Amino acid sequence: MNKFLLKTLLVSAFIFIVSCNKSSKETTDFTTLFEKSKGTETPEYKDVIGYYTNLADAYEQISLFSFGQTDSGEPLHLVVYDRNGIYNIDEIKSSSKNRILINNGIHPGESDGIDASMILLRDIVQNDSLQKKYQNSIICVIPVYNVGGSLNRNSHTRANQNGPLEYGFRGNARNYDLNRDFIKQDTKNAAAFAEIFHTVNPDVFIDNHVSNGADYQYAITHLFTQHNKLGGSLGSFLQNKMRPGLEQSLAQKDIIITPYVNVWGNTPEVGFSQFFDSPRYSTGYTTLFNTLGLMVETHMLKPYKIRVEQTYELLFSAFDFTEENSAKIKELRAKATEEILAKKSYPIQYAVDREKYRTLKFKGYEGSYIESKVTNGKRLFYDKNKPFEKDTKYFDEFKVTKEIEIPVAYILPKGWHDIVARLDNNLIEYTSFSKDTTISVTVNHVKDFKSRNAPYEGHYLHYNTEVFSSSKEVTFKKGDLYIPTNQNGVRYLLETMEAEATDSFFNWNFFDTVLQKKEGYSAYVFEDVAEQILKDNEFLKNEFENKLKEDKDFEKNPRKQLDFIYKNSPYYEKAHLMLPVFKVY
Numbered sequence: 001m002n003k004f005l006l007k008t009l010l011v012s013a014f015i016f017i018v019s020c021n022k023s024s025k026e027t028t029d030f031t032t033l034f035e036k037s038k039g040t041e042t043p044e045y046k047d048v049i050g051y052y053t054n055l056a057d058a059y060e061q062i063s064l065f066s067f068g069q070t071d072s073g074e075p076l077h078l079v080v081y082d083r084n085g086i087y088n089i090d091e092i093k094s095s096s097k098n099r100i101l102i103n104n105g106i107h108p109g110e111s112d113g114i115d116a117s118m119i120l121l122r123d124i125v126q127n128d129s130l131q132k133k134y135q136n137s138i139i140c141v142i143p144v145y146n147v148g149g150s151l152n153r154n155s156h157t158r159a160n161q162n163g164p165l166e167y168g169f170r171g172n173a174r175n176y177d178l179n180r181d182f183i184k185q186d187t188k189n190a191a192a193f194a195e196i197f198h199t200v201n202p203d204v205f206i207d208n209h210v211s212n213g214a215d216y217q218y219a220i221t222h223l224f225t226q227h228n229k230l231g232g233s234l235g236s237f238l239q240n241k242m243r244p245g246l247e248q249s250l251a252q253k254d255i256i257i258t259p260y261v262n263v264w265g266n267t268p269e270v271g272f273s274q275f276f277d278s279p280r281y282s283t284g285y286t287t288l289f290n291t292l293g294l295m296v297e298t299h300m301l302k303p304y305k306i307r308v309e310q311t312y313e314l315l316f317s318a319f320d321f322t323e324e325n326s327a328k329i330k331e332l333r334a335k336a337t338e339e340i341l342a343k344k345s346y347p348i349q350y351a352v353d354r355e356k357y358r359t360l361k362f363k364g365y366e367g368s369y370i371e372s373k374v375t376n377g378k379r380l381f382y383d384k385n386k387p388f389e390k391d392t393k394y395f396d397e398f399k400v401t402k403e404i405e406i407p408v409a410y411i412l413p414k415g416w417h418d419i420v421a422r423l424d425n426n427l428i429e430y431t432s433f434s435k436d437t438t439i440s441v442t443v444n445h446v447k448d449f450k451s452r453n454a455p456y457e458g459h460y461l462h463y464n465t466e467v468f469s470s471s472k473e474v475t476f477k478k479g480d481l482y483i484p485t486n487q488n489g490v491r492y493l494l495e496t497m498e499a500e501a502t503d504s505f506f507n508w509n510f511f512d513t514v515l516q517k518k519e520g521y522s523a524y525v526f527e528d529v530a531e532q533i534l535k536d537n538e539f540l541k542n543e544f545e546n547k548l549k550e551d552k553d554f555e556k557n558p559r560k561q562l563d564f565i566y567k568n569s570p571y572y573e574k575a576h577l578m579l580p581v582f583k584v585y
Helices: 003-013 045-056 090-094 113-127 126-132 145-149 188-200 232-252 282-287 306-322 327-342 417-425 490-497 523-536 539-551 558-567
Strands: 061-069 076-081 096-103 137-142 206-209 220-224 258-259 292-299 344-350 357-372 378-395 398-405 408-411 437-451 461-476 481-484 582-584
Touching: 045 076, 045 113, 045 145, 045 398, 061 096, 061 188, 076 113, 076 188, 076 258, 090 582, 096 113, 096 306, 113 137, 113 206, 113 292, 137 188, 137 306, 188 417, 206 282, 206 306, 220 232, 220 306, 232 258, 232 292, 232 306, 232 327, 258 357, 282 292, 306 327, 306 417, 306 558, 327 490, 344 490, 357 408, 378 417, 408 490, 523 558, 539 558
Parallel strands: 096 137, 096 206, 206 292, 220 258
Antiparallel strands: 061 076, 076 137, 220 292, 344 398, 357 378, 408 481, 408 582, 437 461, 437 582
């Protein structure tokens, strides 16, 4: 009998005992729909919140809070377990205990974590030994993050998934994929999440998902935040201590686990690389504030009951690891910002290092391409009668391909309200100029970029961005923002303010207005002005003539020639292609 079933049976003995209800002392049956349905169903959103409301009423160790609002109009809830009880949210901020934050239902069709967390918190409050075991932990659970998607219930949108019978939809109330929204925060969900996250300030963050893709023997996989990107002592701790510790804990429970199988178009045994969780994703975002992050990815083809049970066990393993390594985790988090700033430079782009890999004993199924019975082509077929264990290359080392010097501060003109709102959401510290002030700064101009041809999460995302820099004296207005990098949110600033970073504000289209010229000229009028400019500026005239000699396309294009003079004249608008983010060194 596995430990999940043993715990559940032990707890079931207490279910019909009168619980100590804070107000009425009434007996409440806390058997979940998942358990009543023998692992085939997951509850509706209202029933999840109702369950936690009743649990909080019955047990003083459980508290239920609401934050802000989601795009659905409903608030975002947070369930908190603390052995001594939490009655005011500020008690979390001031506590020295371990802080663990679990996020469920970001994709409501992937409901494994929703059910596992309900059973888990019930089991803890109904078991004295578990309460004693986790007396130094505050366990916080977002019961359903994507409320709008959860309310959009159906049985068909997870076409490849083996249960539950009904579930929610991936898109939220405005059809956003919330696991692409953490850094850009287009949704009210993401803003409310930021409030929860910074309130809890978790040492460990766990986001529960269900995978798609290849078939293999594992019912559960892990997706730790990429350790090179996390960097420093925290990154080393995650890679060399936390990941193997969690794997070993599950092995002792007879649960096999492997890294998330990030393979498309091939079968896993050919080798695969770690998924790179940039800040648009949950663990990429939480990493920016020095939290150890982990996504749980159960396997879509395994029975729902097994997936929930193994998620339950993984959560307990994570709790145990956090308890056992509490002092070290807090020490590493406390010095992480200092470590980052001490390096003077910061990596903003990475690529898989194909020269480095480790070997997994991967447990898969033989795959082959056979004739399709539906189309006139071939289809991939995994033969479950042919399981294997093979040495498989796993590429989980990433190398830096671009880094920047960390500035002392960024300056942002006050008119960029969308950016300021996100700085406020993320508790970024800044001051405002009390009067007009002239400072020598580095100014960045956009040199080149590419954009997606199709919409992506409400944006035409930019990528391969390049900038060029110059130093200038700039007069800033009263009220403009001065944002020092010497703060806990330094990584958030570097990842958003540096245009070349993967998920920068520029790449997410926040500064697109600078890409379009607002003024221009009529060629027939500017011809006379251009003639005079060349007469008055011998340096520009020489550059112009040299370009005519050296650039054949330029020499054949009078329009480009006139435009060259215009862009090097006082008439050309300064705002075009100039990023409104200035750097102080």
